[in-house]
Amino acid sequence: MKLTLEFGGGLELLCESVKTHNVDVDQTGEKKLTMKDLLSWVRTNLIKERPEMFMKGDSVRPGVLVLVNDCDWELSGQLDTTLEDKDVVVFISTLHGG
Amino acid sequence: MSGEEGNDNKETSSPQKTTAKKQQLCCICNQKRPALKRPKTLEQICKECFYDVFEEEIHRVIVENRLFKAGERIAIGASGGKDSTVLAYVLSELNRRHNYGLDLFLLSIDEGITGYRDDSLETVKRNEIQYGLPLKVVSYKDLYGWTMDEIVKMIGLKNNCTFCGVFRRQALDRGATLLKVDKLVTGHNADDIAETVLLNILRGDIARLGRCTAITTGEDGPIPRCKPFKYTILGVRIAGIYSPNAYRGFAREFIKDLERMRPRAILDIIRSGENFRIAVSTKMPEQGICERCGYISSQDDLRSTCCLNHFSNSMKREWKWCKACVLLDGLNRGLPKLGIGRSRGVNRQKEVEQTNGTKSIESKQCGTLDF
Secondary structure (H helix, E strand, O other), X not given: OEEEEEEEOOXXXXXXXXXXXEEEOOXXXXXXXXXXXXXXXXXXXXXXOXXXXXXXXXXXXXXXXXXXXXXXXXXXXXXXXXXOOOOEEEEEEOOOOO | OOHHHHHHHHHHOOHHHHHHOOOOOOOOXXXXXOOEEOOXXXXXXXXXXXXXXXXXXXXXXXXXXXXXXXXXXXXXXXXXXXXXXXXXHHHHHHHHHOOOOOEEEEEEEEOOOOOOOHHHHHHHHHHHHHHOOOEEEEEHHHHHOOOHHHHHHHHOOOOHHHHHHHHHHHHHHHHHHHOOOOEEEOOOOHHHHHHHHHHHHHHOOHHHHHHHOOOEEOOOOOOOEEOXXXXXXXXXXXXOOOOOOHHHHHHHHHHHHHHHHOOOHHHHHHHHHHHOEEOOOOOOOOOEEOOOXXXXXXXXXXXXXXXXXXXXHHOOOOOOOOHHHHHHHHHHOOOOOOOOOHXXXXXXXXXXXXXXXXXXXXXXXXXXXXX
């Protein structure tokens, strides 16, 4: 499944300073890909350093904003959000002041 | 689209139809798919409606609190962070839309920490172009003759936050003076203020507790400050990566937890802060003028004047300097620890209490609190 992932607010530093990643994520079995699956995929495949800045447990670290197709993932079920081909997922860190 | 139109839509379209659909629609316009949940109201609204509601809310705050007068020159404290960027955008937009007649400027501070401000100064420069607001960058080097890098080289990593913080506080005021503005606005939001309320309660700092919830402060000083985002909840709480102040870190964590349970708790804390009444009999610290730089000392600096008295007593000299001047003097004389030593302060404080016992407010911060 092809997805566009964007990292902002400093999170891009954890994946070699590349903000936009066009990725192809393998689906395991019949089940639809969820955000939970995607996060663990990102952690293994994209995050090159300090994964603790991105994740806490099996979710993102508090203070990281997640948008699925421009919509806050709180509205789509957070970790249970199911993803479709060509979805755009944005991660923005708000972790350093303002 | 205004809020009224949104209401009309709500009345004309049947709500049953909306809920029947798989995806809920925006609570306000009832047309678009929602993009976020407002922490304040828990409404699910779309991006466009969010902008409208947010901007009009800030407009209402500005009008109701009479933050500005037509013709005033206003400096926007711009750090390049999200809050001040949004502030710059909203103010320039509202100024146009509602004809405030304000002369707006961006004011940035460059502490002189290699790499630290590069990105944020870029952002501020972009803001300058995007919103057509003139930008003034004031550096620590300009103001104090020292960059933070130079200071760290001299005193090490410990305690340098004291310098940075004290210098930054004055830097905005001094920069604002340089721009000859009437007022300074900052992007402090409801979360910041709630945090400060808690901290001042924990520290028993009633002087600050009385003022920290005011939307405009320093009206008796040369340049008043105001916070148009006083009632704006951040939504996503910032968890600082490094927290120079463990106490503040604690308050932050606590507020974050409260907010997770009920976002409006933030506003309730501010309300509580506003409703504190301090007994008239309580002695309050006075404001003074620094004898070295002429800066009107806020409470912050007055504390350090006490601090200074500690060692000026032992040196048999009467100085009344602001905290920045004390620190700067230490740096210039190669004694950078002057004015920061807490452990020393305890002994000195005893001396002061013995010599002029009533004068030290520092040691007796708790007054009577009336609700």
